[in-house]
Amino acid sequence: MLASLGRVHLRRPRSYRMANSPGGVLPRLAAAWRALTATAAPAAPSPPTGAATPSVAADAAAGGTVGVKRLNHVAVAVPDLAAATAFYRDVLGAAVSAPAAQAAHGVTTVFVGLGNTQLELLSPLGAESPIANFLARRPGGGIHHVCVEVGDLPAAVAVLRDRGVRMLAEEIKVGAHGKGVMFLHPADCGGVLLELEQA
Numbered sequence: 001m002l003a004s005l006g007r008v009h010l011r012r013p014r015s016y017r018m019a020n021s022p023g024g025v026l027p028r029l030a031a032a033w034r035a036l037t038a039t040a041a042p043a044a045p046s047p048p049t050g051a052a053t054p055s056v057a058a059d060a061a062a063g064g065t066v067g068v069k070r071l072n073h074v075a076v077a078v079p080d081l082a083a084a085t086a087f088y089r090d091v092l093g094a095a096v097s098a099p100a101a102q103a104a105h106g107v108t109t110v111f112v113g114l115g116n117t118q119l120e121l122l123s124p125l126g127a128e129s130p131i132a133n134f135l136a137r138r139p140g141g142g143i144h145h146v147c148v149e150v151g152d153l154p155a156a157v158a159v160l161r162d163r164g165v166r167m168l169a170e171e172i173k174v175g176a177h178g179k180g181v182m183f184l185h186p187a188d189c190g191g192v193l194l195e196l197e198q199a
């Protein structure tokens, strides 16, 4: 109806009335928009791209971050180093290093090249090897630790100590790559034995 009692009523098209009826598409779109805008979280900042933290030492002083960088290696404790080396070299076709005794760490290591990272095969060396208990509990071997690089290891250790993360050595030691390393207690790192290595 276009007019009634002297007043002009403009009637909307039937398609609009259907869309705007209860349960129609317009009220549903409006409800969806209200729900979206009420719950939408602010956009998360982009993840770091791997660039070094400008000053980890400054961060440490400010209670900041460690500035963790790339994965260096995943270590696998093995009961038979020769057999494990042969498996990675001859069966999987990976390049493997010669075994190297790491007397200061109580292990013998073989590195397995994987292109984007490496595996470190670990075998006990000496009676006091820190992997002896691990292998006693898992005679077949298993993933022992994860090693990530940091730009400034002493500063990273300071940050972590400040945050109550337990170090597994008093001082930074020289690791398998001739660089400083520090192990962090697995109970403070989500059950993972974490090794930090100077990049």
Ligand SMILES: C[C@@H](C(=O)O)C(=O)SCCNC(=O)CCNC(=O)[C@H](O)C(C)(C)COP(=O)(O)OP(=O)(O)OC[C@H]1O[C@@H](n2cnc3c(N)ncnc32)[C@H](O)[C@@H]1OP(=O)(O)O
Pocket (backbone or CB within 6 Å): 075, 102, 105, 107, 109, 120, 122, 130, 131, 133, 134, 143, 144, 145, 147, 168, 174, 175, 176, 177, 181, 183, 186, 187, 191, 192, 193, 195
């Ligand atoms: C050459 C160098 C390099 O890469 O440069 C290396 O690789 S040297 C690689 C070898 N060196 C290291 O691993 C040095 C750091 N490791 C350590 O200080 C030790 O091995 C600990 C990780 C503290 C474990 O000491 P220990 O065997 O005497 O104690 P434990 O057997 O009673 O274990 C204490 C608690 O830690 C847990 N735990 C032990 N080893 C673990 C591991 N590899 N990953 C995750 N959790 C582990 C146990 O389940 C237990 O948890 P619950 O209390 O919940 O039962």
